[in-house]
Amino acid sequence: MLFADNLKATIECILFAAPEPITVKEMAAIMELHVEEVEELLAELTHDYNDTARGLQIQAVAGGYKMTTKPAFAPYVEKLCRPKSNPLSKPALETLAIIAYRQPVTRAEIEAIRGVKVDHLLTNLLERNLIQEVGRKETPGRPILYGTTKEFLEYLGLYSLKDLPPLETSPAE
Incomplete structure (x- = not known):
């Protein structure tokens, strides 16, 4: 079992490492916690990201959650990343x-x-x-x-x- 101080950091690591959106239920299973506990920690962490000058955010997408860059920083990320494929016609x-x-x-x-x-x-x-x-x-x-x-x-x-x-x-x- 993880110490309380490390729980939000653990969620942060899971979101960062997950290749696709991950559900609260999946995070709870990984962390061996109740879904309600993870939901509360995730809400706190999301609030932390929204209330500080960070370039990242936690976004609810495709039935789960993932860590993404904030839209304000998109021009810089676009310079770094090439599109994976041609845009749709x-x-x-x-x-x-x-x-x-x-x-x-x-x-x-x-x-x-x-x-x-x-x-x-x-x-x-x-x-x-x-x-x-x-x-x-x-x-x-x-x-x-x-x-x-x-x-x-x-x-x-x-x-x-x-x-x-x-x-x-x-x-x-």
Whole structure:
């Protein structure tokens, strides 16, 4: 069992070392503490980071928590880091938005909305692990249904799909 003085430091280390967002339940298991204790310590640590002149913050994202740089320091981090891959094209972003807001959705439904074929866009989004096959529609041909992934949430910095901005509707609707 860890001493009380080291508990927040332990959470800080776990968040720093975790390659992806980690849940409170996972942290509690690692630290052999109750979930409620970790939640309280995490809230204190988050408050500490927000109230001091630090370049890092603790962010709730994709159903868990991770340590990220504060947005004010993004220009400096961007100079350091090269993008892992090319940014998404406008058609890919449009397709991803359709999937995010209408999931589960089939290729044909996406094409009906966009008015063009989307096979190559779906392949690209699948390769980037931003979308996944979530089942098959109970209609003739049993087309594949697509939905977003945890990586999609992380890519956009969202905690859950509920954090998506509301859809804007055109005056004609």
